[in-house]
Amino acid sequence: MKTYLFISFLVVLVSCSRDPKESLMQVPIPAKVNYQFEPPAHFPKPVYDFMGNPVTAKGFELGRMLFYDPVLSRDSTVSCSSCHQQFVAFAHSDHARSHGIDNQLTFRNSIAIFNLAWQKEYFWDGGVNHLELIPLAPIANPLEMDEVASRAVHKLNISPRYSKLFKEAFGKDSIDSQQMLFALAQFSGLMISSNSKYDQFVTNKATLNKPELDGLTIFTQKCSGCHSGVFQTDNSYRNNGLNRTFMSDTGRERITTLKSDIGKFKVPSLRNVVLTSPYMHDGRISTLDQVLEHYNSGMYKSLTLDSTFYRPDGTYGISLSDSEKQNILAFLQTLTDNTFINDTRFSDPFQTSSSNISNHSHP
Ligand code: HEC
Numbered sequence: 001m002k003t004y005l006f007i008s009f010l011v012v013l014v015s016c017s018r019d020p021k022e023s024l025m026q027v028p029i030p031a032k033v034n035y036q037f038e039p040p041a042h043f044p045k046p047v048y049d050f051m052g053n054p055v056t057a058k059g060f061e062l063g064r065m066l067f068y069d070p071v072l073s074r075d076s077t078v079s080c081s082s083c084h085q086q087f088v089a090f091a092h093s094d095h096a097r098s099h100g101i102d103n104q105l106t107f108r109n110s111i112a113i114f115n116l117a118w119q120k121e122y123f124w125d126g127g128v129n130h131l132e133l134i135p136l137a138p139i140a141n142p143l144e145m146d147e148v149a150s151r152a153v154h155k156l157n158i159s160p161r162y163s164k165l166f167k168e169a170f171g172k173d174s175i176d177s178q179q180m181l182f183a184l185a186q187f188s189g190l191m192i193s194s195n196s197k198y199d200q201f202v203t204n205k206a207t208l209n210k211p212e213l214d215g216l217t218i219f220t221q222k223c224s225g226c227h228s229g230v231f232q233t234d235n236s237y238r239n240n241g242l243n244r245t246f247m248s249d250t251g252r253e254r255i256t257t258l259k260s261d262i263g264k265f266k267v268p269s270l271r272n273v274v275l276t277s278p279y280m281h282d283g284r285i286s287t288l289d290q291v292l293e294h295y296n297s298g299m300y301k302s303l304t305l306d307s308t309f310y311r312p313d314g315t316y317g318i319s320l321s322d323s324e325k326q327n328i329l330a331f332l333q334t335l336t337d338n339t340f341i342n343d344t345r346f347s348d349p350f351q352t353s354s355s356n357i358s359n360h361s362h363p
């Protein structure tokens with residue numbers, strides 16, 4: 001009886017994951033959607049050059065499907081969107097670490113995804129240095145999607161739906177990994193977050209109130225040594241005092257093998273930071289109040305602790321009064337971009353494009 005139940009459960013699972021989406025042969029391309037890569041005027045020059053991978057409606061929509069489709073994982077249970085959810089700016093809501101394949105926990109905290117075209121390096125340790133190569137890491141990662149890229153491409157090739165869509169997008173008879181990466185780069189590269197209240201303030205379209213302005217002033221004095229510019233990051237790797245020793249995760253050292261990089265992690269952008277809890281590379285801090293208290297009084301000293309944290313008297317940290325903390329929090333609120341998290345170009349195509357696919361769900 002138990003076995004029978006188990007088998008029928010499996011059959012249901014398998015049939016759910018196959019039928020509905022294979023029937024979705026046509027990607028509806030909505031009218032009047034903007035598929036142009038348009039760098040906002042107040043952003044610096046992008047790093048990624050779309051000249052080598054021109055965005056098209058079909059290429060972008062294909063990338064969008066791939067992002068939301070678990071087909072790229074070994075057992076078709078995990079998609080990019082399992083760990084990157086739009087309503088929290090494509091971080092993973094409430095997860096210090098995410099559940100990957102076979103319900104294993106990821107090594108680190110998922111990173112929010114936006115403005116990738118302006119970055120030179122990706123991941124907490126900068127382990128990937130080209131936008132197009134990003135998907136290869138989660139696809140191959142045994143804790144995340146655990147799939148061989150060539151097998152993922154094979155699965156796409158034997159799918160009538162994807163064969164057709166790739167041919168329409170790239171004009172070739174068979175799918176290769178480059179086309180898969182191009183499509184995902186078109187989709188993820190267009191994820192631009194540039195319309196927060198702070199952006200409107202910078203472009204003279206909105207004003208900040210007193211606490212927000214005071215917060216910006218304190219932030220500029222005390223935080224922007226690292227969290228600088230319109231992205232609130234100088235793209236460096238630093239040790240902000242989370243541990244006395246870094247044993248299980250040495251951070252940037254994993255890439256450079258330099259002892260001087262032990263305990264250093266990417267300075268993250270703080271755009272949408274109110275949404276992307278929990279915080280830090282391992283998601284150890286759950287609230288922004290606690291983050292501020294970490295800087296104020298919770299820091300650990302180690303050999304690579306950033307020198308900017310040392311006070312003249314030999315103690316370390318960033319002293320913050322209660323009112324300074326309140327104002328910084330008010331400023332951080334202005335970095336939330338509701339346009340971005342509600343932009344239907346980036347939503348789940350399997351949920352929105354066809355109402356008969358109601359039983360499609362992500363793990
Ligand atoms: C099982 C969870 C999981 C899945 C599935 C997953 N990711 Fe991630 N993603 C993470 C984690 C965790 C990190 C941080 C990894 C690190 O720094 O070592 C991350 C980091 C990233 C980043 C880095 C952003 C930055 O600013 O550095 C991008 C981009 C990204 N993922 C895109 C993708 C794409 C595209 C897919 C699908 C092909 C995908 N992810 C699948 C969990 C996941």
Ligand code: HEC
Nearest residue numbers: 222223225226238240265266267268279280281291295306
């Ligand atoms: C010396 C550089 C430096 C300074 C100064 C600094 N930070 Fe950071 N910040 C970092 C680094 C590096 C991380 C990521 C650390 C990690 O995860 O291991 C980080 C992480 C954060 C995070 C978590 C973001 C996320 O997505 O997980 C927040 C919030 C934050 N900092 C806010 C601030 C504020 C507010 C100030 C000023 C009071 C400040 N930081 C000062 C380097 C710095």
